[in-house]
Amino acid sequence: MADISVAGLAKHYDATDGSTVIAMTDVSLTVASGEFVAVVGASGCGKSTLLRILAGFERASAGTVLVGGVAVAGPSSDRGVVFQDYGLFPWLTTRENVAFGPRQRGVDRKAAAALSERFLHTVGLAMVADKYPGELSGGMQQRVAIARVLANNPALLLMDEPFGALDALTRSDLQIELRRIHRQTQTTVLFVTHSIEEAIFLADRVVVMTGGAAHGVPGHIRAIVPVHLPAERDVNSHEFNEIKREISAMVHEGVDYV
Numbered sequence: 384m385a386d387i388s389v390a391g392l393a394k395h396y397d398a399t400d401g402s403t404v405i406a407m408t409d410v411s412l413t414v415a416s417g418e419f420v421a422v423v424g425a426s427g428c429g430k431s432t433l434l435r436i437l438a439g440f441e442r443a444s445a446g447t448v449l450v451g452g453v454a455v456a457g458p459s460s461d462r463g464v465v466f467q468d469y470g471l472f473p474w475l476t477t478r479e480n481v482a483f484g485p486r487q488r489g490v491d492r493k494a495a496a497a498l499s500e501r502f503l504h505t506v507g508l509a510m511v512a513d514k515y516p517g518e519l520s521g522g523m524q525q526r527v528a529i530a531r532v533l534a535n536n537p538a539l540l541l542m543d544e545p546f547g548a549l550d551a552l553t554r555s556d557l558q559i560e561l562r563r564i565h566r567q568t569q570t571t572v573l574f575v576t577h578s579i580e581e582a583i584f585l586a587d588r589v590v591v592m593t594g595g596a597a598h599g600v601p602g603h604i605r606a607i608v609p610v611h612l613p614a615e616r617d618v619n620s621h622e623f624n625e626i627k628r629e630i631s632a633m634v635h636e637g638v639d640y641v
């Protein structure tokens with residue numbers, strides 16, 4: 384488990400025409416150890432950029448980014464990342480995919496196999512351990528991707544639209560599963576999604592980002608909304624829909640539709 388502390392974060396890109404794109408400015412956010420925080424916002428507001436900087440895939444142009452009190456200087460297995468495309472190795476079995484990270488970190492074969500077994504169990508896939516990714520459904524592959532990251536015992540789980548490519552039923556199953564896994568592991572989670580409903584269903588707090596280069600204002604945090612709902616969440620409840628309306632209004636203000 385690790386806390387996140389982001390202060391005064393800005394990110395500029397050099398565009399191909401020689402101009403500078405200011406993707407985001409003045410993003411400050413603290414996430415407590417073990418907390419589940421979702422990030423929502425219209426396309427281009429900087430959600431993925433924030434996640435990539437926390438993952439260490441990109442460097443901030445300004446500001447400080449601390450995970451567990453340590454400045455992020457590059458990728459680390461301590462910060463597990465799950466993307467929309469599962470990114471599994473097609474030539475390895477499910478079991479080998481999950482054991483891969485621990486083996487890379489020097490864990491011996493037997494202990495890595497035990498870790499693989501354990502986390503495939505966690506995501507309910509022990510029965511397909513010897514199958515290859517190509518033999519699994521999209522939902523199963525995403526479960527393997529989550530097991531693979533958990534096998535590294537990350538202090539922080541960074542998820543970028545992980546369920547975006549899945550059908551509605553599988554997506555809902557995986558949301559329930561992720562909440563269960565989070566309760567079990569207490570790993571800090573930062574979860575980027577386009578779905579306001581998914582964010583409210585999963586998170587303790589929802590970070591609402593607005594702006595973005597396409598809107599003439601750099602991406603920034605508009606609000607951080609606490610989700611005071613019971614652990615078992617009912618997407619049809621009045622309280623759930625009140626929060627959804629509030630966040631939806633913030634996401635859509637300032638967005639021009641053509």
Ligand SMILES: Nc1ncnc2c1ncn2[C@@H]1O[C@H](COP(=O)(O)OP(=O)(O)OP(=O)(O)O)[C@@H](O)[C@H]1O
Nearest residue numbers: 396404406425426427428429430431432595596597
């Ligand atoms: N490598 C890059 N070079 C130039 N501009 C970039 C680059 N990566 C991102 N941007 C710009 O930075 C801004 C933020 O992009 P980002 O991908 O973080 O947005 P997002 O909120 O995740 O969008 P989406 O919801 O569509 O995935 C956008 O305006 C984008 O065009």
